[in-house]
Amino acid sequence: xxxIVVTGLGIITSMGHGKEATIERLLSGQGAIGKxxxxxxxxxxxxxxxxxxxxEELKQFIGMPLEKRCNRTTxxxxxxxxxxxxxxxxxxxxxxxxxxxxGNTVGGMEKSELHxxxxxxxxxxxxxxxxxxxxxCTEMIAEEYKGQFQLTSTISTxxxxxxxAIILGANLIKDGTSEIAVVGGTECLxxxxxxxxxxxxxxxxxxxxxxxxxxxxxNLGEGAAYLVIETEESAKRRNVPILCELSGYANRCDAFxxxxxxxxxxxxxLAMQKALANSGxxxxxxxxxxxxxxxxxxxxxxxxxxxxxxxxxxMPPVSSTKAYTGHTTSAAGSVESVISILALQHHFIPASLHxxxxxxxxxxxxxxxxxxxxxxxxxxxxxxxxxGNDSSCIFSSYxxxxxxxxxxxxxxxxxxxxxxxxxxxxxxxxxxxxxxxxQPVFPTEVNNASQEPDYTKYxxxxxxxxxxxxxxxxxxxxxxxxQKSETEQVDAIxxxxxxxxxxxxxxxxxxxxxxxxxxxxxxxxMQSTHNTISSQMALHLKCHGYNCTYSHRGTxxxxxxxxxxxxxxLGEIHSAMVCGHEExxxxxxxxxxxxxxxxxTSDEAALHRHDTAGSFSGSSSVNLLLxxxxxxxxxxxxxxxxxxxxxxxxxxxxxxxxxxxxEHLCMDDISAIVMGLNGDQQNDEVYLRFAQQNCPQTPIAxxxxxxxxxxxxxxxxxxxxxxxxxxxxxxxHLLYTSCNTSIKPKNILVYNHFQNKDHSxxxxxxx
Amino acid sequence: xxxxxxxLKEEIIDVLNLEGMKPEDIDENAxxxxxxxxxxxxDALELIVLLEKNYGIKLKNANEGKEIFKSVRVMAEYINEHxxx
Numbered sequence: 001x002x003x004i005v006v007t008g009l010g011i012i013t014s015m016g017h018g019k020e021a022t023i024e025r026l027l028s029g030q031g032a033i034g035k036x037x038x039x040x041x042x043x044x045x046x047x048x049x050x051x052x053x054x055x056e057e058l059k060q061f062i063g064m065p066l067e068k069r070c071n072r073t074t075x076x077x078x079x080x081x082x083x084x085x086x087x088x089x090x091x092x093x094x095x096x097x098x099x100x101x102x103g104n105t106v107g108g109m110e111k112s113e114l115h116x117x118x119x120x121x122x123x124x125x126x127x128x129x130x131x132x133x134x135x136x137c138t139e140m141i142a143e144e145y146k147g148q149f150q151l152t153s154t155i156s157t158x159x160x161x162x163x164x165a166i167i168l169g170a171n172l173i174k175d176g177t178s179e180i181a182v183v184g185g186t187e188c189l190x191x192x193x194x195x196x197x198x199x200x201x202x203x204x205x206x207x208x209x210x211x212x213x214x215x216x217x218x219n220l221g222e223g224a225a226y227l228v229i230e231t232e233e234s235a236k237r238r239n240v241p242i243l244c245e246l247s248g249y250a251n252r253c254d255a256f257x258x259x260x261x262x263x264x265x266x267x268x269x270l271a272m273q274k275a276l277a278n279s280g281x282x283x284x285x286x287x288x289x290x291x292x293x294x295x296x297x298x299x300x301x302x303x304x305x306x307x308x309x310x311x312x313x314x315m316p317p318v319s320s321t322k323a324y325t326g327h328t329t330s331a332a333g334s335v336e337s338v339i340s341i342l343a344l345q346h347h348f349i350p351a352s353l354h355x356x357x358x359x360x361x362x363x364x365x366x367x368x369x370x371x372x373x374x375x376x377x378x379x380x381x382x383x384x385x386x387x388g389n390d391s392s393c394i395f396s397s398y399x400x401x402x403x404x405x406x407x408x409x410x411x412x413x414x415x416x417x418x419x420x421x422x423x424x425x426x427x428x429x430x431x432x433x434x435x436x437x438x439q440p441v442f443p444t445e446v447n448n449a450s451q452e453p454d455y456t457k458y459x460x461x462x463x464x465x466x467x468x469x470x471x472x473x474x475x476x477x478x479x480x481x482x483q484k485s486e487t488e489q490v491d492a493i494x495x496x497x498x499x500x501x502x503x504x505x506x507x508x509x510x511x512x513x514x515x516x517x518x519x520x521x522x523x524x525x526m527q528s529t530h531n532t533i534s535s536q537m538a539l540h541l542k543c544h545g546y547n548c549t550y551s552h553r554g555t556x557x558x559x560x561x562x563x564x565x566x567x568x569x570l571g572e573i574h575s576a577m578v579c580g581h582e583e584x585x586x587x588x589x590x591x592x593x594x595x596x597x598x599x600x601t602s603d604e605a606a607l608h609r610h611d612t613a614g615s616f617s618g619s620s621s622v623n624l625l626l627x628x629x630x631x632x633x634x635x636x637x638x639x640x641x642x643x644x645x646x647x648x649x650x651x652x653x654x655x656x657x658x659x660x661x662x663e664h665l666c667m668d669d670i671s672a673i674v675m676g677l678n679g680d681q682q683n684d685e686v687y688l689r690f691a692q693q694n695c696p697q698t699p700i701a702x703x704x705x706x707x708x709x710x711x712x713x714x715x716x717x718x719x720x721x722x723x724x725x726x727x728x729x730x731x732x733h734l735l736y737t738s739c740n741t742s743i744k745p746k747n748i749l750v751y752n753h754f755q756n757k758d759h760s761x762x763x764x765x766x767x
Numbered sequence: 768x769x770x771x772x773x774x775l776k777e778e779i780i781d782v783l784n785l786e787g788m789k790p791e792d793i794d795e796n797a798x799x800x801x802x803x804x805x806x807x808x809x810d811a812l813e814l815i816v817l818l819e820k821n822y823g824i825k826l827k828n829a830n831e832g833k834e835i836f837k838s839v840r841v842m843a844e845y846i847n848e849h850x851x852x
Contacts, residue, residue, distance in 0.1 A: 201828060520816065
């Protein structure tokens with residue numbers, strides 16, 4: 001198992017731009033929280049950690065033309081990433097296998113909330129419609145490095161997003177998929193999430209006081225931070241200085257409540273415990289804990305209790321740096337990882353500012369004054385998010401001869417087969433079964449609603465009271481596959497959703513704009529965070545395992561599958577629920593229509609033409625149960641997967657050949673290629689050109705003509721292929737090219753791309 | 768008071784989206800949280816918004832809700848005493 005080292009760091013927060021400014025501020029013991037100046041809000045008196053630079057100044061840092069439209073989340077990220085890449089000597093030409101994984105939750109909301117009514121009423125700000133979702137931010141951050149990154153992805157697990165980006169990047173490296181990963185998160189302040197946290201009544205009206213008995217809540221912050229991580233061998237080969245090691249990490253789910261942590265801090269406890277096991281370290285090895293420590297009564301109490309369960313009477317020095325920066329939400333995981341690494345490198349412990357009164361519930365006191373000249377070897381940092389998405393990372397000083405002593409199995413794909421054990425869907429088609437296989441419903445509208453099952457069979461009315469349809473669909477499909485497969489528990493729940501619960505997001509946004517930021521309901525805000533879907537499933541199934549959410553536009557599901565397969569190959573997990581959930585509201589449908597997503601026709605025949613622009617929409621949910629256990633009931637095996645970012649046609653061909661060679665197959669062995677043809681001329685041309693150049697004889701199958709298009713629609717590619725392999729038949733209505741329908745499929749290749757940027761191949765074979 | 772209690776029950780069912788529940792299903796003397804109706808901290812926040820929006824009562828922190836939301840009757844009494852609209 002390769003040792004993973006850190007070779008680049010970049011950071012921007014209210015403390016300043018760059019590592020030097022950050023260290024100086026941390027050592028000064030002066031917080032960087034004050035009144036809001038840049039964000040225009042009625043609540044400008046709420047203290048926050050706002051980055052002092054305007055959008056224009058941020059653009060100047062990265063040499064972006066001032067007139068170019070860009071959101072602040074992206075700008076902050078670009079600034080931090082530039083610094084990290086320069087330090088890691090990645091500023092010019094990248095080696096081959098560099099992944100970029102970025103976390104964010106509010107996406108382009110700070111622009112959407114300004115222009116939401118414009119989006120609906122005029123065409124002046126349409127560009128920002130396409131910059132609203134989380135994945136679009138990652139796309140804009142990566143834009144500068146087109147053709148350089150091997151693959152990109154976006155994680156959206158609220159306040160643990162950046163920590164989970166670090167974890168995926170590390171797993172991709174351990175698995176051998178990548179050699180280097182640029183990982184972290186970014187988030188700018190928006191009225192939306194300031195008001196959202198305000199409805200939860202967890203914002204302190206003064207500067208926050210983490211771990212103080214009289215703490216009153218958190219202060220929001222903004223910022224971005226990125227780390228460059230790579231194998232030790234890669235760093236040595238590239239001759240770049242090694243800053244430290246990433247020695248352990250874990251993601252676990254509290255599965256307790258949507259916004260509150262369980263009284264004994266079960267999720268935080270499991271995350272820290274697993275991170276320690278992953279690093280091969282003992283609790284006594286940890287020299288400093290950079291706690292999540294938001295300053296809310298609930299978090300600090302439960303996190304402290306969880307730490308006491310791990311460290312007992314031997315609590316290492318603990319501090320929360322959120323009183324310096326505010327809670328930078330999706331960026332917090334990487335912001336605090338960078339802070340922890342700077343502490344490790346420069347031998348200091350930042351203070352838990354404003355701490356005065358000990359908490360009765362804890363046997364420890366946080367570090368109240370900055371400590372210098374301390375020898376740190378191992379530092380643990382916690383990041384917890386809504387929905388109990390809890391992650392911990394451990395960074396250690398670099399020791400060249402130190403052997404990696406972790407307990408991760410070193411076996412690769414060959415010895416870890418992955419099977420699809422059960423599938424379920426809710427869509428335009430008859431829900432929760434495969435009737436579409438023989439009797440499909442052909443969509444007749446540009447915007448198609450899904451057929452909903454009777455949810456009372458799956459969810460009791462009290463649990464359903466806060467759930468939009470999307471959550472009900474997620475739980476119904478989750479319960480369905482658990483029942484079908486007679487499975488009691490899974491090791492991981494991983495969701496792909498481009499927009500999350502857009503119905504609730506718009507509900508909160510409308511309420512905020514209509515009521516002038518007053519009297520807002522907390523429920524729609526809470527449900528607007530993308531990871532609510534995954535965490536609601538965990539809550540329902542009481543699943544404390546790995547829990548993650550990908551919001552990466554049209555390859556959100558593909559990212560989820562990549563994560564699951566990587567961990568299964570590493571032997572980290574043995575089963576996973578991998579899903580795609582997407583819904584569409586009338587207003588968001590209309591907005592996406594303005595930027596060319598949908599066909600401008602209500603004529604049914606014209607819907608299915610391939611020589612016009614746009615597709616048609618379908619709300620949809622797909623849930624797959626993956627297992628590494630052979631079983632006669634398995635639908636098929638997943639042999640290989642490859643994700644690519646902005647590949648050349650040559651790189652696509654090479655990737656295909658590589659997958660085939662790895663499985664000792666040739667193109668003739670592929671019974672069909674399942675592609676995401678959706679009727680949009682530009683989209684379909686990419687697929688058809690690929691087929692023409694690489695596999696002109698291979699039958700082409702499609703699925704979006706019966707399931708519709710959405711950010712997670714690619715999930716139906718793997719789903720339909722799995723059902724074809726199980727039933728050993730490809731029905732005529734799924735064949736795009738006319739050919740023999742008596743084929744008994746043996747191997748099916750699923751090919752998906754989104755706007756010719758992110759591409760993925762998934763190879764499935766009959767069992 | 769009884770009129771307010773009934774109105775309040777309807778508002779609670781609406782704001783908390785208690786599907787399929789009717790005002791008569793809620794016992795105005797039973798606890799709203801925990802044992803009784805089984806509401807949680809998010810419901811409490813929704814009720815705080817209800818107080819502000821419909822009755823002009825603004826609470827400073829969520830803890831104040833604990834006493835006020837003991838039952839629908841206690842809530843109605845509190846509203847009667849403190850309402851500004």
